[in-house]
Amino acid sequence: MRSAAELRVRRTTRVGLAWRVLVSLLGIGLLLNGSLRMSDDVWPFGPLSQYAFSPPDDARIVITRVEGRLADGRRMDLPLNVRSVGISRAEIEARIPAIEADPSLLRSVADGWSSRHPAAPALQQLWLVQDETRLSGGRPAPARLVELATWTVPG
Numbered sequence: 785m786r787s788a789a790e791l792r793v794r795r796t797t798r799v800g801l802a803w804r805v806l807v808s809l810l811g812i813g814l815l816l817n818g819s820l821r822m823s824d825d826v827w828p829f830g831p832l833s834q835y836a837f838s839p840p841d842d843a844r845i846v847i848t849r850v851e852g853r854l855a856d857g858r859r860m861d862l863p864l865n866v867r868s869v870g871i872s873r874a875e876i877e878a879r880i881p882a883i884e885a886d887p888s889l890l891r892s893v894a895d896g897w898s899s900r901h902p903a904a905p906a907l908q909q910l911w912l913v914q915d916e917t918r919l920s921g922g923r924p925a926p927a928r929l930v931e932l933a934t935w936t937v938p939g
Contacts, residue, residue, distance in 0.1 A: 852897065887933040
């Protein structure tokens with residue numbers, strides 16, 4: 785067995801070097817193309833705007849949540865994810881107009897919570913709410929709670 789000092793260093797061949805330079809230039813070209821076009825259509829070779837922008841100085845920032853009142857009287861935020869309630873925040877946000885028109889659609893959240901947390905007190909009421917923060921000059925004003933829908937879980 786040879787020691788590390790005895791190992792020969794292999795030089796990169798011209799073909800190997802040309803291949804590396806070509807791949808590097810291609811990658812840089814793809815990133816430059818996507819960046820100059822400012823398009824998410826070429827992701828991952830360009831910006832993903834969702835993570836690459838800041839809101840305007842007078843923006844309205846909205847966070848959608850579902851709150852529930854438990855049988856023991858506690859009102860708590862129900863984490864909107866599949867593991868906790870069987871439905872994701874994106875699914876709720878996509879259906880806001882339908883839930884406002886028919887709050888009983890929140891039943892899926894209640895059923896998901898109950899099946900995943902059988903030892904927890906039962907849900908009695910659900911609220912679809914949004915925390916709304918307005919920016920003024922880039923600075924946040926105090927958040928306000930906007931209640932979009934309320935549904936009482938049938939007993």
